[in-house]
Amino acid sequence: MSTQTSSSLPHLRQKLLPWSLPVALVVLWQVAAQAGWLSSRVLPAPLDVLKAFWTLAVSGELWRHVLVSAQRALSGFAIGGGLGLLLGLATGSWKRVETLLDTTVQMIRNIPPLALIPLVILWFGIDETAKLFLVSLGVFFPVYINTFHGIRSVDAGLIEMGRSYGLRGWALYRDIILPGALPSILVGVRFSLGFMWVILIVAETISAQEGIGYMTMNAREFLMTDVVLVGILLYALLGKLADLLARTLERVWLQWHPNYQSR
Amino acid sequence: MYFSPEENSEVRAAERVINGAAVKLRGIGKTFGERRVLKGIDLDIRPGEFVAIVGRSGCGKSTLLRLLAGLDAASEGELTIDGSADDVRIMFQDARLLPWKRVIDNVSLGLTPAYRRRAREVLERVGLADRERDWPSQLSGGQRQRIALSRALVHSPRLLLLDEPLGALDALTRIEMQQLIESLWQEQGFTAILVTHDVQEAVALADRVLLIEDGAVALDLDIRLLRPRERASNGFSAYEARILQRVLEAPPIEPSVASHDARTPGIAHISFAI
Known part of the structure; x- marks a missing residue:
């Protein structure tokens, strides 16, 4: 009996160790808030944040905002990422398209999307189109660049082998070029999923009637610091969720890759 | 004792089905920029024959195989394979x-x-x-x-090209692979052309060994040993010694010719270092 506990106990400790610091910090925070060292306007106690979360969740308000934000993020990602993928595939595959487009894309890439906010407001006003445009633009470049790079770095020996085994056109693309570029494309997807939230937060805090950004900005005006914290935590959770999604894609699509083989 | 090539191939034909492709090269040359890698190669390879091509690194043997595979086009001369591109399969190093x-x-x-x-x-x-x-x-x-090898053979090729496929393997695995290739060649009757730097491997497998030197065929030798071949036999060693001697006789390729090797530091570098 004693051997069993002694073998599983270090294992358990190993798993819990990374969480000890965050837990300790939260406990300290709670104690500090209860003792009155921290003003609830600066930083409300964790339990109060949890309570605010619960109230918002029960009333359904929280889910409405989350749904709207997620919709914006995902449709922006679909548009920007889709265009980035298509254009990256085109410039990576055809030298002529690259000569035509790549210089332009590289030039635009160096403009931070957030620097365009004044212009975007002038163009689209402050409605949905502006937010969609900003998210799409931010997501576009990481996907574009990594797709282009991925196509270019496919092992030339494998392409030569494919040709000598009779693969042409679409078959060559499907069996060799696309799978060879996939690891790099997924790096771009993962990067842009993170960037997607950054852009959306800024876009939503500027102007919105719905969404997590609106919820926090609104709460700030009424000095509801607990709701502001709920919003920040929601972004953290959604960011983690997006990362999890990207990792799952990698595990499914790159299972052939020695780096992703679980042992 | 003398065998004419015709007799020789008849003996083999009795043992196995031959459905290999014949290969004919006339005046084949290949130039990369200023460098003439192959010049004026004439060659006739019979259906079902196993030919090994040996030579020092940079002699042009791999280039010749790439021309046969259709991966590169010859700069001059005429190359005929009696079959379509689907009949030719290559196995890389x-x-x-x-x-x-x-x-x-x-x-x-x-x-x-x-x-x-x-x-x-x-x-x-x-x-x-x-x-x-x-x-x-x-x-x-x-x-x-x-x-x-399976990937190449699944297409039932009539000409199998092997570009030093065993070069990176350990000695034991190598011999096993050689035996496997030989038995598959005997079963399926394709024509095989093997590029190798290993003279023993060439003598073990081939009906005929070609030595390429400086872009041209310097030696064309029929190996008249019964299969399966005993590596320890006198006949085997005699062939091996003869080819090896011929390879070593030739001066190594000059650094200026094999410039892509660039192992010898140039004079410019030395003076710079001083």
Whole structure:
């Protein structure tokens, strides 16, 4: 009996160790808030944040905002990422398209999307189109660049082998070029999923009637610091969720890759 | 004792079915920029023949194989293979398996699903039927080359080109692979052209050994030993010694010619260092 506990106990400790610091910090925070060292306007106690979360969740308000934000993020990602993928595939595959487009894309890439906010407001006003445009633009470049790079770095020996085994056109693309570029494309997807939230937060805090950004900005005006914290935590959770999604894609699509083989 | 080439091929024809392709080269040359890698090569290879091409690195033997495979075009001369591009398959030094396809899918590359059974049969023949669901990264170097060989043979080629396929393998795996290639060649009757830097391998496998030196055929020698060949036999050693001696006789290729090797530091570098 004693051997069993002694073998599983270090294992358990190993798993819990990374969480000890965050837990300790939260406990300290709670104690500090209860003792009155921290003003609830600066930083409300964790339990109060949890309570605010619960109230918002029960009333359904929280889910409405989350749904709207997620919709914006995902449709922006679909548009920007889709265009980035298509254009990256085109410039990576055809030298002529690259000569035509790549210089332009590289030039635009160096403009931070957030620097365009004044212009975007002038163009689209402050409605949905502006937010969609900003998210799409931010997501576009990481996907574009990594797709282009991925196509270019496919092992030339494998392409030569494919040709000598009779693969042409679409078959060559499907069996060799696309799978060879996939690891790099997924790096771009993962990067842009993170960037997607950054852009959306800024876009939503500027102007919105719905969404997590609106919820926090609104709460700030009424000095509801607990709701502001709920919003920040929601972004953290959604960011983690997006990362999890990207990792799952990698595990499914790159299972052939020695780096992703679980042992 | 003297065998005419005709008699020789008749003896083999009695042993096995020959459905290999004949290969004919007339005045073949290849130039890369200023460098003439191959010049004026005339060659006739009979259906079902096993030819080994040996020579020092940079002599042009791999270039010749690439021309035969249609991977590069000759700069001059005429090359005829009595068959279509589908009858020719090449096996590279690095196995060039697709890492994102399982073993069975690598072997059936370019085949319609109906031919998957054939892929399985060939895998069984090379002794790797139990690894068909594995990823290439899970295999050893020798296993990968056996998969690459299956991938070539599943198309029933009439001309199989082998570009130093065993160069990176350990001695024991190498001999096993040589035996496997020989027996498959005897069963299927294709024409085989093997580029190798290993003279013993050439004598063990080939009906005929060609030595390429400085872009031209310097020696064309029929190996008249019965199969399976005994490496320890006197006849074997005699052939091996003769070819090796001929290879060593020739001066090494000058650094200026084999400039892509660039192992000898140039004079400019030395003076710079002082």
